[in-house]
Amino acid sequence: MPFFSKNKGGFESSLKKRIVADDITRLRLKYDLWYQSFDRQEGNKVWLDDRELLMLSSNDYLGLAYDPRVREAARDALMEWGTSSTGSRISNGSRRYHAELEEQLAEFLGKEACHIHSAGYLSCLASASAFVGKGDVILVDRNVHSSLWDGIRLSMASIERFFHNDPEDLQNVLSYVDAHRKKMLVVEGVYSMEGHLSPLPKWVKIASEHDCFILLDDAHGFGVMGEQGRGTAHHFGVEDHIDVICGSFSKSLASTGGFIAADRSVIEYLRTYSKQTIFSAALSPSQAAAAAKALEIQRQEPEHLRRLWKNTRRYLDFLENLKLDYWQSQTPAVPILVGGKEKAYFFQKRLMEKGVYANLVLPPAVPPGKDLIRTAISASFTAEDMDRIEDAIAHAAKGR
Numbered sequence: 001m002p003f004f005s006k007n008k009g010g011f012e013s014s015l016k017k018r019i020v021a022d023d024i025t026r027l028r029l030k031y032d033l034w035y036q037s038f039d040r041q042e043g044n045k046v047w048l049d050d051r052e053l054l055m056l057s058s059n060d061y062l063g064l065a066y067d068p069r070v071r072e073a074a075r076d077a078l079m080e081w082g083t084s085s086t087g088s089r090i091s092n093g094s095r096r097y098h099a100e101l102e103e104q105l106a107e108f109l110g111k112e113a114c115h116i117h118s119a120g121y122l123s124c125l126a127s128a129s130a131f132v133g134k135g136d137v138i139l140v141d142r143n144v145h146s147s148l149w150d151g152i153r154l155s156m157a158s159i160e161r162f163f164h165n166d167p168e169d170l171q172n173v174l175s176y177v178d179a180h181r182k183k184m185l186v187v188e189g190v191y192s193m194e195g196h197l198s199p200l201p202k203w204v205k206i207a208s209e210h211d212c213f214i215l216l217d218d219a220h221g222f223g224v225m226g227e228q229g230r231g232t233a234h235h236f237g238v239e240d241h242i243d244v245i246c247g248s249f250s251k252s253l254a255s256t257g258g259f260i261a262a263d264r265s266v267i268e269y270l271r272t273y274s275k276q277t278i279f280s281a282a283l284s285p286s287q288a289a290a291a292a293k294a295l296e297i298q299r300q301e302p303e304h305l306r307r308l309w310k311n312t313r314r315y316l317d318f319l320e321n322l323k324l325d326y327w328q329s330q331t332p333a334v335p336i337l338v339g340g341k342e343k344a345y346f347f348q349k350r351l352m353e354k355g356v357y358a359n360l361v362l363p364p365a366v367p368p369g370k371d372l373i374r375t376a377i378s379a380s381f382t383a384e385d386m387d388r389i390e391d392a393i394a395h396a397a398k399g400r
């Protein structure tokens, strides 16, 4: 039999055997976990096997991802510029629409400059890896997103983690870090799984006392916190003290892609050295146009943000009254912890019985023991949608 045969009995490496034997992948296949593919969508409703489900796990906080004006802007850009940027920003990929969106975002965030990437993941990876290197120290909240962790590891800097949202622990960690080393503090504005708000004024104070550069990932704070949804730094009035704000277009900005906003010199440094910035193709025309239109609507129509918070307050009160564990979320990103993997799995199934879809999240996406159903509130939810959500959660909670 030739060595390249695909027939059974052909050569199979030990690595391949380990991959095939993986427990979680087997479990996933057995129970058809995750990677759910919906057949159709209209607004915040999706269809699975001809059943209509209300989407309770999208990060479309302002409800603009299906707005006709956003879809039209994306379509028009596609017709004007084509389907792809076909190259990196540093070479042939830069277009006027990139520069315009960067200027608008920088101004909105109160920063001098901005750079956009084709994914929020890339923006976070680039922010966490570009500014520090060997010999430097990164101080990081344990619960930050995977994109930041990957960037932190790529940077080759020493890593000092502190307990989630715990300024005392950060002080403690800093007490044994060499004061002469260059330091970067990495936190999120709104934590994506927990929905916790970061105590930014405390981080700013500690950072100024210990000469730390601050990187803030505000993927879930942008569009949600602060006046006009300018983000968590604006909410606390500390935007001038945050060196770099990165984020994503896949939440409030109804698109895909990501941004990094900072002083011009910091952005130009990133453009010179960041591998993710130099060696990856620029954001496509339709995605940039969708984000630009969503930003314009976000600025001009405050009713979306108001409705988001009205829905969020109603939902958090409802979960509190039902005595469900929502990890004390303070924002529209709301986990429901139901105590174990199987319970979470059946909670998700029971939500679907009542026409609601929400994500099942298990380790390694969350720490062991924190299996959860990750829900997210949107401005697009009507009072009837909220009724349906509450009915479904009450039903799922009974079966716990």
Ligand SMILES: Cc1ncc(COP(=O)(O)O)c(C=O)c1O
Residues within 6 Å of the ligand: 119, 120, 121, 122, 124, 145, 147, 188, 192, 217, 219, 220, 247, 248, 249, 250, 251, 256, 257, 258
């Ligand atoms: C906190 C945080 N940062 C970064 C990202 C990456 O953004 P994107 O999914 O748009 O690439 C996410 C997305 O899940 C996130 O939650």
